[in-house]
Amino acid sequence: MTALSPRVKPTGPVGNSLTTGQLPRFAELYVIIGAAVVSALLLLLIGFNVVGWLVLTAVVYLIALGLLSVVVENRRKATDRIVRGLVTVAFLLALIPLISTLATVVAKGASELSWSFITQTGASTFDPNTLEVTQTPGALQAIVGTLIITGIAALISIPIGLFTSIYLVEYALPKQWLARTVTFLVDVMTGIPSIVAGLFAFSLFSIIVGPKAFSGFSASVALSVLMIPTVVRACEEMLRLVPGDLREASYALGVSKFATIVKIVLPTAIAGLITGIMLAVARVIGETAPIFLAASFTDNFNANPFDGPMQTLPVLAYTGFAFPGKDIAASNSSAWGAALLLVILVVILNLIARLIARIFAPKGSR
Numbered sequence: 001m002t003a004l005s006p007r008v009k010p011t012g013p014v015g016n017s018l019t020t021g022q023l024p025r026f027a028e029l030y031v032i033i034g035a036a037v038v039s040a041l042l043l044l045l046i047g048f049n050v051v052g053w054l055v056l057t058a059v060v061y062l063i064a065l066g067l068l069s070v071v072v073e074n075r076r077k078a079t080d081r082i083v084r085g086l087v088t089v090a091f092l093l094a095l096i097p098l099i100s101t102l103a104t105v106v107a108k109g110a111s112e113l114s115w116s117f118i119t120q121t122g123a124s125t126f127d128p129n130t131l132e133v134t135q136t137p138g139a140l141q142a143i144v145g146t147l148i149i150t151g152i153a154a155l156i157s158i159p160i161g162l163f164t165s166i167y168l169v170e171y172a173l174p175k176q177w178l179a180r181t182v183t184f185l186v187d188v189m190t191g192i193p194s195i196v197a198g199l200f201a202f203s204l205f206s207i208i209v210g211p212k213a214f215s216g217f218s219a220s221v222a223l224s225v226l227m228i229p230t231v232v233r234a235c236e237e238m239l240r241l242v243p244g245d246l247r248e249a250s251y252a253l254g255v256s257k258f259a260t261i262v263k264i265v266l267p268t269a270i271a272g273l274i275t276g277i278m279l280a281v282a283r284v285i286g287e288t289a290p291i292f293l294a295a296s297f298t299d300n301f302n303a304n305p306f307d308g309p310m311q312t313l314p315v316l317a318y319t320g321f322a323f324p325g326k327d328i329a330a331s332n333s334s335a336w337g338a339a340l341l342l343v344i345l346v347v348i349l350n351l352i353a354r355l356i357a358r359i360f361a362p363k364g365s366r
Helices: 027-046 050-072 075-109 115-119 140-171 177-190 194-208 216-240 244-252 257-268 270-285 289-294 313-322 328-360
Strands: 123-127 132-136
Touching: 027 050, 050 075, 075 328, 115 140, 115 328, 140 177, 140 216, 140 257, 140 270, 140 313, 140 328, 177 216, 194 216, 194 289, 216 270, 216 289, 244 257, 257 270, 270 328, 289 313, 313 328
Parallel strands: none
Antiparallel strands: 123 132
């Protein structure tokens, strides 16, 4: 019986990544730091600019990383690193306007945001003794109006959009004329400008009710025109991602098509469906033009969507700048507070949707 010889450790510079055809682990971090320093030094000579510094840093980073990877590794890895760098730069560029917008809204709206601003209705009071008009900021009427109008639009749009997507995926044949017509109309409605939806709702209710037929329900109809195609397209894509094997296994057990859709397909795609629906809600909750045309605006508290104008947060933010009161600074501050409240409301609705999707998701995907 022969004894096993002990393993001989390889000799040579194994730990040196530069001699083994591979860059060090944090090479990309070192390169981007060096590119930032070099770009800053170059711009200090001709005039420093933040935007120019960021652009020049990205260019120097990509060039330096590509050259270093070609020398140490090979052309294939260099191409991979450059493409990953381009993707990273594009991602960071996409974050710049988002972070800038959020920072501006938070910075200018946080000072106005208070419990009294949320719980009281904005109004203007006249003092006959001093002949002064005092504007009291408040967003209660706008918060209630936003929830009512968006809620009615969701009640109209979600069933129509979900049932339409189920028909297109589960029942319609690929070349059936009705399916092609519905798909074409959904694509056309997706590109409709929001103001056209507002004009449609205003014209419709002007014919039915009469002139100046401003109401929250009219605004909900306008928003549903914008929301339905988004729900259809998002839910359709989510339903198509459900594996066909699940449907076939259900049919093989003798389960009907309706029961398969209700018990298998929808629960499997529930997380994606709720995400798509929330994207549609976020698409319309910040609309200003259709609500401004269909529901107008008011400082009075109105919770009846079928009678009179209603106020919403995006319209409050718009009118705070477009139609300020005598105290222009107070109107502008209320507009920024309404914008921040709208952002917070969207975040809360998304968190609720995530929680619902997690609760109702199949056990295996939790």
